[in-house]
Amino acid sequence: MNLRDTLTLSFSTVVSYRTRSLLIVLAMALGVAAVVVLTALGEGARRYVVGQFSSLGTNLVIVLPGRAETSGGFPGAALGQTPRDLTLDDALFISHLPQVKRYAPLNVGVAELSAGGKLREVTVLGSTSELLPIRHMKLSQGSFLAHGSERSAQIVLGSVLAHEFFPDGNAVGQRVRLGDSRFMVSGVLAVQGESMGFNSDEIAIIPVDYAQELFNTNTLFRILVEARSRNAIEPAKAAIAHALKLRHDGEEDVTVITQDAILATFDRILRALTLGVAGIAAISLAVAGILVMNVMLVAVAQRTSEIGLLKALGAPAADIRRLFFAEAVWLSLAGGAIGYALGNAGAWMIRLAYPTLPAWPPAWASMAGVATALITGILASLLPAARAARLDPVLALSGK
Amino acid sequence: MIRLTSITRVFRMGDQEVRALNGVNLDIASGEYVSIMGPSGSGKSTLLNVVGLLDRPDSGRYELDGSDVTDLSETERARVRREKIGFVFQSFHLVPRLTAAENIELPLMLEGIAPAERKSRVDAALDAFDLKDRARHRPAELSGGQRQRVAIARATILRPTALLADEPTGNLDHRIGAEVMALLEGLHHAGTTLIVVTHDRELGARAHRHIAMRDGEIVGDEK
Structure with missing residues (x-):
């Protein structure tokens, strides 16, 4: 057969x-x-x-205050010391490292945003113009925080916020009040949706100095650093850790994480x-x-x-x-x-x-x-x- | 030509030995028409199975068409069955899910014949056995006589030298049985050796040579 x-x-x-x-x-x-x-x-x-x-950014190195230890507490805790904070000076210092392409300091807080008789609580990011490229954000209107003009009272609104406060779509150039200060809307973020549980459509971004003033602090929440290349991520991480250790009197009191390792x-x-x-x-x-x-x-x-x-x-x-x-x-x-x-x-x-x-x-x-x-x-x-x-x-x- | 020499076939039933065939000697020439008769348990079906190479004798020698087929391997026995022997059974043994034409085609398929030639040979067989208008019917849709005609067409499609029929009319009424027998006898006239096993005296009497069996032995052989 x-x-x-x-x-x-x-x-x-x-x-x-x-x-x-x-x-x-x-x-x-x-x-x-x-x-x-x-x-x-x-x-x-x-x-x-x-x-x-990867929507968070590429070749990203994140610096956060405090040391994540698996055992024991912070050595100085017994003496009544707290871990040293991250400051804008630390961020500026890091930016001179050769492995670092750009950096953005970050403050996060909540404040009341009001305009045209409307009022709501919003999450506020304080940063610099470099945040836009590091975090791969996009604008739908206007411009981001102007470079080198951290002292000008600009605000960038998330797309949802812009729509809520200015339904006619003309947000750019409008004046809003955030906490006790007045800001001018310089731009509106493009719709991005949720990313890592954080909705960038409902945030407002202001210059870092204003944010520190607003939240009455001189410390940073994070420093976001973009390394020059993929291969520079690990050297950048080591260099940042070393530089901050030197600046912090030999104390390793910051944590430097790379996105790649987590990923x-x-x-x-x-x-x-x-x-x-x-x-x-x-x-x-x-x-x-x-x-x-x-x-x-x-x-x-x-x-x-x-x-x-x-x-x-x-x-x-x-x-x-x-x-x-x-x-x-x-x-x-x-x-x-x-x-x-x-x-x-x-x-x-x-x-x-x-x-x-x-x-x-x-x-x-x-x-x-x-x-x-x-x-x-x-x-x-x-x-x-x-x-x-x-x-x-x-x-x-x-x-x- | 079939030549059996001292063929013995023993079955074990529990601790008892049953000699279904006990030193059987039998010569059947090409073209003979033989009936094998005897009461049930006399060994006539076992004899037919040995002749048809379905069963292997425990001792003795079997020559078919001049060559010794006693010790052939299973595959060679299958080939000899395919080429030289056609079986017709009491219960027809048609494959229920295949049509009449497909049942007839089975041996050609097993032989590895090309589809085009298969079709012409099956068509010829359908014609010869008057099954033309039943070709596409399944066995369940055929009458008993038609089923046995399909079975005979299948058994003869490869033109075997010997046609072995075990109670071919046992499941048919008298008239249809006579028709089937006439068909088988027609094949005998065309030159095929025909061996019919039956316990129907009338049917057995039609053969030209009558073999009687009892308790595994041949007790009568007359022409």
């Missing part, structure tokens, strides 16, 4: 046992679909996190998570494989007299083995293909329901899912096929 006839004959068998075939294909398909959907979710989560981080950690965790869920989903495929084996064994028992007939007609054992084997291949192929389609449809629905989550199933997972379905189905058919081929023709003909 040639290959084509084996395939067509087994295909017609699969088609004629409709319910049985549908159930196996369904079990296989659900297994494959589970692999595809779960890895799409895992991969989507990973891409989401990576995307969020790499998240990336690793989420990749492992994706692999893990793929593995769990693959177990369902193994279960489907056992189901295929069971159903094929039943099929051999049911079709005993037919196998006897084929033997009487002169079919060698190899032909009979191949017929059952081909049946399993058809079932697994159909299961794999339908599962792949179902999984991709599932991932598509997830993307529809949660547009921010890029739930695209990775190619390796789809291929591995379909391949696992094929391999388990084929492996599971080996035993039943061998059993069918071994049947004694006389006994088989009488259905025993």
